[in-house]
Amino acid sequence: MTAPTFDDFVRTRTPGLLRVAYLLTGEQHAAEDLVQSALERTAGRWRHLVRNDSADGYVRTVMYRLQVDRWRRRAKFAEQVTAAVPDGAGPDPYGAADTRLALRAALARLTPRQRAVLVLRFFEDLGEARTAEVLGCSAGTVKSQTALALRRLREGAPELADLVGNGVGA
Amino acid sequence: MNGSLRDAFEDLAAEARPVDLAARVTRGARRRRQRRVGAVAVATLALVLGTTVVLGRVDQVRPASPGKAYDVFWADDQSLPRYMHYAATVGSTARAEQGTGPVDAAALSPDGRKVALVVGQTVDVLVLDGARRTVEGFALPAADNFPEIAWAPDNRRVAVTDPSDPGITSAGFWVLDTVTGESRYIRHGHLGAGLGWAPDGQTLAVSAVDDRGDPAGIDLVPLDGGPVRRLGAAERWLLASAYSWSPDGTRLVVLDNGGTSAESFVVDVATGSQIGGALPGGRYVWRGPDRLAVERIDGLVETGLDGREIRVLYPFGRTGGHYRVAVRPGS
Numbered sequence: 001m002t003a004p005t006f007d008d009f010v011r012t013r014t015p016g017l018l019r020v021a022y023l024l025t026g027e028q029h030a031a032e033d034l035v036q037s038a039l040e041r042t043a044g045r046w047r048h049l050v051r052n053d054s055a056d057g058y059v060r061t062v063m064y065r066l067q068v069d070r071w072r073r074r075a076k077f078a079e080q081v082t083a084a085v086p087d088g089a090g091p092d093p094y095g096a097a098d099t100r101l102a103l104r105a106a107l108a109r110l111t112p113r114q115r116a117v118l119v120l121r122f123f124e125d126l127g128e129a130r131t132a133e134v135l136g137c138s139a140g141t142v143k144s145q146t147a148l149a150l151r152r153l154r155e156g157a158p159e160l161a162d163l164v165g166n167g168v169g170a
Numbered sequence: 171m172n173g174s175l176r177d178a179f180e181d182l183a184a185e186a187r188p189v190d191l192a193a194r195v196t197r198g199a200r201r202r203r204q205r206r207v208g209a210v211a212v213a214t215l216a217l218v219l220g221t222t223v224v225l226g227r228v229d230q231v232r233p234a235s236p237g238k239a240y241d242v243f244w245a246d247d248q249s250l251p252r253y254m255h256y257a258a259t260v261g262s263t264a265r266a267e268q269g270t271g272p273v274d275a276a277a278l279s280p281d282g283r284k285v286a287l288v289v290g291q292t293v294d295v296l297v298l299d300g301a302r303r304t305v306e307g308f309a310l311p312a313a314d315n316f317p318e319i320a321w322a323p324d325n326r327r328v329a330v331t332d333p334s335d336p337g338i339t340s341a342g343f344w345v346l347d348t349v350t351g352e353s354r355y356i357r358h359g360h361l362g363a364g365l366g367w368a369p370d371g372q373t374l375a376v377s378a379v380d381d382r383g384d385p386a387g388i389d390l391v392p393l394d395g396g397p398v399r400r401l402g403a404a405e406r407w408l409l410a411s412a413y414s415w416s417p418d419g420t421r422l423v424v425l426d427n428g429g430t431s432a433e434s435f436v437v438d439v440a441t442g443s444q445i446g447g448a449l450p451g452g453r454y455v456w457r458g459p460d461r462l463a464v465e466r467i468d469g470l471v472e473t474g475l476d477g478r479e480i481r482v483l484y485p486f487g488r489t490g491g492h493y494r495v496a497v498r499p500g501s
Contacts, residue, residue: 015188022186023179036191100181107182123179163174 006046009055010039017063023119024067026108038063061134064120068113068135099160106157114149121146277328279321286328286348288319295319295330297348308351310344320365320374329365329374343376345393358391358398366413366422375413375422388413388424388437401442416456421445423454423462434464436475449477 014035021031042049042059049055107115113135120131121142128146132139153164277286287296295308310330318331322345330344342357343365358376366375368390378389378400387402401422414423422437433448452464454473462473463483470483 010191014191018186018188019183023183028185028187031186032189032191039191099178100185103178103182119179122175123183125176160178163178 003050006043024115026104034063034067037066064116064134068116102157102159106153109156110149110152114145117142117145118149277319277321279325280323281325286319308346318365320367322367322371323369324371364413368415369419414455425451446476
């Protein structure tokens with residue numbers, strides 16, 4: 001069987017990676033930058049990764065770690081990219097849109113690491129051990145960060161209480 | 171609970187617009203690599219020129235015969251930008267592939283005899299010994315983001331940061347003995363960036379981050395596992411790096427890249443307070459109790475602790491060098 005090319009990999013994986021990156025960053029351009037950076041690093045190790053069939057895991061791990069490493073980049077770039085003005089939207093007849101906006105705003109108040117933990121646990125459905133592996137930390141850290149992140153979600157967006165639950169992770 | 175939260179995440183993730191990143195990735199990787207090599211070039215040029223000129227030990231990295239060699243090359247023939255180029259042709263062994271990758275960090279040993287390079291995206295430390303004319307490689311199971319490397323005063327150990335995830339308990343640094351190959355991992359849950367060995371070789375200065383990953387000051391980390399001491403004006407030392415200890419170990423000069431412009435500070439180790447005003451940002455090295463040296467655009471300059479220029483030690487624009495270090499047979 002022919003080994004996949006890097007171009008093929010980029011084309012097939014980009015949509016999924018962008019969705020995760022969007023959750024991690026909350027912003028389209030920042031998400032594109034994050035995915036691009038992770039793919040660039042993957043390109044540098046492509047032959048090795050293909051041999052070991054580990055490109056998928058590698059690019060995701062790099063993406064999460066780059067995002068959690070955000071404080072360095074924040075020091076380099078004083079401005080934060082945003083595509084949306086900070087004004088809030090008015091009431092929306094459709095509950096899903098309200099929830100989405102509330103979740104986006106609540107996620108923005110979390111640290112990059114807390115955000116990454118939530119995305120890994122509740123979007124990618126990874127267990128604590130696997131989440132710890134991706135982030136390069138201990139399972140205990142994942143547990144404590146998850147609890148802290150959920151608490152901050154509840155505090156920052158009471159309207160999400162039904163989603164987040166009251167006693168979970170506290 | 172998880173199902174509902176997952177649905178909300180799905181809805182939010184669906185806002186991401188699909189884009190074709192294939193062409194951008196290829197171009198971006200090339201640019202990033204060029205930038206990284208360029209940044210390493212400038213930093214290492216400063217280290218090499220600074221150390222060799224300040225210490226007068228340029229002749230201790232000896233030229234060797236052409237052939238299978240690890241080259242460290244820099245050029246400054248009045249054409250800007252200056253650059254340094256590393257090329258590894260370590261025989262036909264597997265090491266060659268790692269050696270030809272971009273260099274992530276480099277440091278010249280205090281005695282000017284050895285160069286340690288971090289290459290590749292897994293951390294491999296290559297030590298080029300100019301006196302023994304050898305190249306030795308050490309693999310560290312560390313992460314791949316922004317490693318830094320610094321030689322201990324004993325010219326034998328190097329410290330390599332593992333800042334894959336600053337601010338969490340798994341962050342730390344490796345101390346590698348380049349003679350025995352033994353390495354120790356020193357956990358430091360609040361490691362940021364920068365490595366500076368104290369003159370006694372028993373303590374490292376590193377920048378600290380808080381639980382959120384934000385800069386918090388400078389930590390003095392003893393290698394014997396003793397308590398970490400924090401020096402502190404975090405609001406001033408936003409992103410400290412490039413530590414250089416005074417020979418008597420009482421002061422540190424630190425580069426702060428975290429503000430709107432880079433500045434350097436002299437810090438009193440005993441009190442943690444800043445001595446004097448801010449200096450122009452740069453990688454300073456000590457030349458004596460009250461003298462520093464720093465690379466500026468036009469040359470290596472000696473200054474006082476107040477940043478006032480005393481004299482130009484080494485004007486740029488006329489130098490260049492090409493070192494070849496032979497590879498030990500079988501390595």
